[in-house]
Amino acid sequence: MVREGSSIDKALSVLEAIAEHHRVTDIAAATGISKSTVHRILQSLVEWGFARADGTGGYEPGPRILTLAGRVMARFDPARQAAGALRALHERTGYTTHMAVRNGDEAVYVEKLEGRRPYQMPSRIGMSLRLHSTAIGKAILAQLDDEEVRAIAARTGLPGLTAGTLTDAESLLAGLREVRERGYAVDDGENVSDIICVGAPVLDHTGQVLGGISISALVMDMTRAELEQHAQEVMSAAREVSMAMGAPLIQPTP
Template identity: 40%
Template structure:
């Protein structure tokens, strides 16, 4: 079959028609950083890496620029230079960090995540904090159910009988767990309460493996929950979140099936508290 190979008007044979010209992709333009953005970038890198070459690599800035900013940060006491040449947090940033930590309101930070979890589960959600050898409820949000949990903000319950408490215990060392048992003696609250060190060790090992804890009617008969640890900037577990309900409405298996929701909410609160990793 013969085709018409006559070139289009205004073109020569062998030329690419203007409409079919391949345009090379335009490379993305790197954003232009202002002075404050560069300073924050260097400060963050210095706290994470410590050595000058690593700071330069992490920021992508020129060596001269990085060195100049680091000198200013050292002069203003946001960064300190150790004897071995590594960069450390300076007095000013440590002071600011302490002030910020003192102003943290875990209840206010957690409330939006708690409210969302109540909407998703239609169960009561608690956030509690470790206070000595007990958990104290800081937040309680109820669902649309016609009943209320036998709990209240400010109520203190033993660590070993609650989901939140056992989530906190999962952050204890083996020696810390032993000392805890020596102090409190693991008093029984219901027929399901853990009352021996061996049982508690096994339970804590399972919590560490799974990433969440269960309260199987161990504190109040007929009430169960699934709980997850909340971590702060130091990676410590001093808070926890739980999804609680009546065993008349949900089986233990159904409650445990909500564990991913509890873990997700706890991780989001942890991130809001500054926890990374």
């Protein structure tokens, strides 16, 4: 619904509605705007190229939307969009904070904020990370179906990096089911033996997984109680980042 009397809000509401609705009647019902006003707005959108008649009496998004989206995405920087949420998470926890985006069968760090501790994590922006042994990686894998995870496992081989690394596909899948249920992933010395990480997925404008964010510390520097507390903060930050990426509204995990 739009605020009464706001022509800009009404036009934007109609523009958003034609992504899912085609008939004037349905658009009017979805937006709460009268059919006559919806029809008038649609005519203007057609003239501007943001909508087009579909030949059956309905409307659909026009080519100018794609042109505009292409220009925006060409300049889109995930790290910049996530900067505020990452800084806030870093300030709240004091731990090293990362963001990585998926790149095929791995992920790549695009942001790192060093923790307020007398040590540094052995990570860097531009460094690749494995999906099966890291918190961000497992958060990403948990958003995929089992067959895709198995295909990735077959290609990468799931090498054991520490004594705690999950090195077979079925054990990994079982762990990912737990990740889906609770909303976050944990790397408890699975990638580097003395480092613990908590990660959550970041979704893009299509609702698909883009990457993830995490906090990292030495195992001796984060208790289980602290892990549970900070996991909620990581998930909250990941939802905020996802919204900044244009993801559909994500409800908090109960």
